[in-house]
Amino acid sequence: MAFFQQLGATKESIQELLYDTPSQNSYVGIKALKNSDVLTAVSIIAGDIARFPIIKKDSDGNIVQDEKLNYLMNVKSTERTTAHMWKFAMAVNAILCGNGYSRILRDPVSKEPLEYEFYPPSAVSIESDDNFESYHYMFYPPNGNRQIKCEAEDVIHWKFFTTDTIYGRSPLLSLTDEINLQDSGIATLLKFFRDGFSSGILKMQGAQLSPEARKKTRTEFEKSREGSTGGSPIVLDSTMEYTPLEVDTNVLGLINSNNYSTAQIAKCLRVPAHKLAVTNPNQSIKQLNEDYILNDLPYYFNAITSEHQLKMFDDKERREFALEFDTRSVTGMNPEEALKLYNGGVITGDQALMYMGKSPTGDEDMQRRKSSLNYIWADIAEKYQLENKGERKGGDDENEDGTKTKDDNDSTTSIGG
Numbered sequence: 001m002a003f004f005q006q007l008g009a010t011k012e013s014i015q016e017l018l019y020d021t022p023s024q025n026s027y028v029g030i031k032a033l034k035n036s037d038v039l040t041a042v043s044i045i046a047g048d049i050a051r052f053p054i055i056k057k058d059s060d061g062n063i064v065q066d067e068k069l070n071y072l073m074n075v076k077s078t079e080r081t082t083a084h085m086w087k088f089a090m091a092v093n094a095i096l097c098g099n100g101y102s103r104i105l106r107d108p109v110s111k112e113p114l115e116y117e118f119y120p121p122s123a124v125s126i127e128s129d130d131n132f133e134s135y136h137y138m139f140y141p142p143n144g145n146r147q148i149k150c151e152a153e154d155v156i157h158w159k160f161f162t163t164d165t166i167y168g169r170s171p172l173l174s175l176t177d178e179i180n181l182q183d184s185g186i187a188t189l190l191k192f193f194r195d196g197f198s199s200g201i202l203k204m205q206g207a208q209l210s211p212e213a214r215k216k217t218r219t220e221f222e223k224s225r226e227g228s229t230g231g232s233p234i235v236l237d238s239t240m241e242y243t244p245l246e247v248d249t250n251v252l253g254l255i256n257s258n259n260y261s262t263a264q265i266a267k268c269l270r271v272p273a274h275k276l277a278v279t280n281p282n283q284s285i286k287q288l289n290e291d292y293i294l295n296d297l298p299y300y301f302n303a304i305t306s307e308h309q310l311k312m313f314d315d316k317e318r319r320e321f322a323l324e325f326d327t328r329s330v331t332g333m334n335p336e337e338a339l340k341l342y343n344g345g346v347i348t349g350d351q352a353l354m355y356m357g358k359s360p361t362g363d364e365d366m367q368r369r370k371s372s373l374n375y376i377w378a379d380i381a382e383k384y385q386l387e388n389k390g391e392r393k394g395g396d397d398e399n400e401d402g403t404k405t406k407d408d409n410d411s412t413t414s415i416g417g
Helices: 011-019 030-034 036-051 067-075 083-096 171-194 211-224 249-257 260-269 285-312 315-320 335-343 349-355 378-394
Strands: 054-058 100-106 113-119 124-127 136-139 148-151 155-158 200-204 240-244 321-325
Touching: 030 036, 030 083, 036 083, 036 171, 036 260, 036 285, 054 067, 054 285, 067 083, 067 113, 083 100, 083 113, 083 155, 083 171, 100 136, 155 285, 171 260, 200 211, 285 321, 315 321, 335 349
Parallel strands: none
Antiparallel strands: 054 321, 100 113, 100 155, 124 136, 136 148, 200 240
């Protein structure tokens, strides 16, 4: 696989391009959770990925009961943790670091997946001997005494954003300026209240100080105030005059009420801004939540299900079945809507149960569609009207021999006799 390289690029810059080596001022990895907005957004996304079960469907969209898959994906994924915690940890690492890794432990005979073995991104590397025409994963267990080589088909690799189909990139790489701006504003507020509004100008009366003397005087003055809190008195001798600087509180108010960085974090991670306490007056909370589940979460859901379909199904199963996150507990039809479709003959009884988020019964009668005698097809209705119209106009009856007779009240003779 070839990568474009700018002129004059060094080996270090190429490594940073390929592997997203974080710079000193970037916010990637666990340290990004120090920012409360990032922590909230990541926990919302990872929590939704973990709480919605993954189900198996056939090509017609019907749910297929698969006990082994349900147990592995929704009950117990690893030897020591639940499926919820495994999916949560995988999602957190895929967002913060760009990649989430787990080994697939298979049955030696049937090769069916039995469980996953989670590894942090720092304990996994992707290696290739032929310029990434093919590649494999190297896992380094915590004991450090060995390393495990795994082919791609035996590794679950979650990545939500990639430019080369091999490495995932964290969306937090684009938020450096926004988080820096937010942190600078918070630091300004902290300094303002910590110093007790006492920043000011210190004058030495009757003295002409050299630059070195001014620096020494400032250092000694700051040292004398070490350990003091807001409101502590300032003690000066007769040679000093201290004048506090006035701070425009409007600037502090602007810093405190600035939601730009929070909104950018929400946008980058595809989380509704109202979940990070940024109001949106144009839509209701219900509309925002529905849009989030229907349009934003699939960005994460589809990346996960496609990875598991590729690694857990064989070629025949991939053509017949698909994995899907079941969001019916939130987006499912209410009973009135499902009953209306069922009574109208649009869906079967079992399908109505599925749309409401309940399991189908499997009853034969629940597999049939209803039909009302009050309705007929439009072309049949038109034919029926034309036939009735002809009878009303002619009023003739046809005999067995093909002749037509008039009504008894008509005085004319029959034709064809």
